[in-house]
Amino acid sequence: MSFLEYASASEAQFDFCLWEYPAARPCAGKLRSISLLAESFAGEQAGQRAMDMMLAIRRGFGASRTVWGIKQSGTEISWELYFYDYARTERERSIPRLIDIIRPWVSCDIQASEHSPYFMFSIDLSRELLVEGGDLKELQMYIGNIGSLVSSGICYGVTREQTRLKNFYFFFDARKEIGEIEGKICSSAYLDAENFSSDSVLWPELRDCEVIVVANKTDRDGVYFSRIKVGQLLWFMKRMEYPENQVRFLEDNMDRLDHMLYDVGFDYRMEDGRLKIIKSSYYGVF
Numbered sequence: 001m002s003f004l005e006y007a008s009a010s011e012a013q014f015d016f017c018l019w020e021y022p023a024a025r026p027c028a029g030k031l032r033s034i035s036l037l038a039e040s041f042a043g044e045q046a047g048q049r050a051m052d053m054m055l056a057i058r059r060g061f062g063a064s065r066t067v068w069g070i071k072q073s074g075t076e077i078s079w080e081l082y083f084y085d086y087a088r089t090e091r092e093r094s095i096p097r098l099i100d101i102i103r104p105w106v107s108c109d110i111q112a113s114e115h116s117p118y119f120m121f122s123i124d125l126s127r128e129l130l131v132e133g134g135d136l137k138e139l140q141m142y143i144g145n146i147g148s149l150v151s152s153g154i155c156y157g158v159t160r161e162q163t164r165l166k167n168f169y170f171f172f173d174a175r176k177e178i179g180e181i182e183g184k185i186c187s188s189a190y191l192d193a194e195n196f197s198s199d200s201v202l203w204p205e206l207r208d209c210e211v212i213v214v215a216n217k218t219d220r221d222g223v224y225f226s227r228i229k230v231g232q233l234l235w236f237m238k239r240m241e242y243p244e245n246q247v248r249f250l251e252d253n254m255d256r257l258d259h260m261l262y263d264v265g266f267d268y269r270m271e272d273g274r275l276k277i278i279k280s281s282y283y284g285v286f
Contacts, residue, residue: 003038016263016283018084025259033284043245050130053105060101073279079125088117108136174212184214190269224265233262240280
């Protein structure tokens with residue numbers, strides 16, 4: 001499957017928080033990031049069915065309103081879709097609306113409270129779910145963390161049976177708050193301070209990004225680098241050993257993807273005194 005979409009000259013660009021940023025290069029004739037997403041589907045034999053679902057979501061929620069994440073754990077590829085509406089309880093892009101849109105492909109009967117002031121929610125999609133359909137058993141709901149000294153959010157897992165706390169996210173200015181970033185990373189029960197170097201997490205090759213996000217998760221921590229350049233994305237994908245087709249597609253289209261900035265991240269913890277990367281991801285918008 002070959003799926004390429006081209007940007008217009010005046011097209012707005014958004015990061016993985018749906019915050020707009022100035023394009024790094026003129027956009028006209030360049031590729032949209034949905035082309036990267038389509039290539040990942042093709043490589044995992046998820047095919048046209050997956051793209052049909054993505055395009056239906058875009059029709060329902062509007063262009064450049066959905067963030068996608070391609071995730072790799074070991075050798076397994078999966079996807080996550082994120083839906084923002086900062087109007088919160090006055091939202092137009094809601095959980096019930098998404099469930100209705102994706103019903104031809106994926107069923108879901110989770111009843112999330114629309115009175116909760118969530119500004120974003122997400123769903124995880126495995127290859128099996130995209131190809132064969134089935135039941136979506138959990139989604140994530142994100143609520144602001146009032147009282148935090150930096151921009152922060154709380155993630156809850158929502159199933160039919162319960163709502164449970166999953167993750168905390170903290171957003172830092174990568175250029176002005178590096179001391180706070182290092183302090184936040186080191187404040188963790190999953191690190192062995194005696195054997196830990198901050199460069200093992202705050203990779204020098206990515207530290208000149210605009211925003212660094214530090215996450216505290218149930219059984220691990222996470223770090224995200226927001227608004228990196230296309231060359232840095234390629235470096236990240238090679239270091240994390242993403243599938244050859246995804247890396248090759250990016251290499252072959254660098255000059256058609258250099259107008260965008262990118263977001264990447266990974267989850268980690270220390271085991272037996274050594275840092276272990278559990279999962280990594282990179283992001284775009286459609």
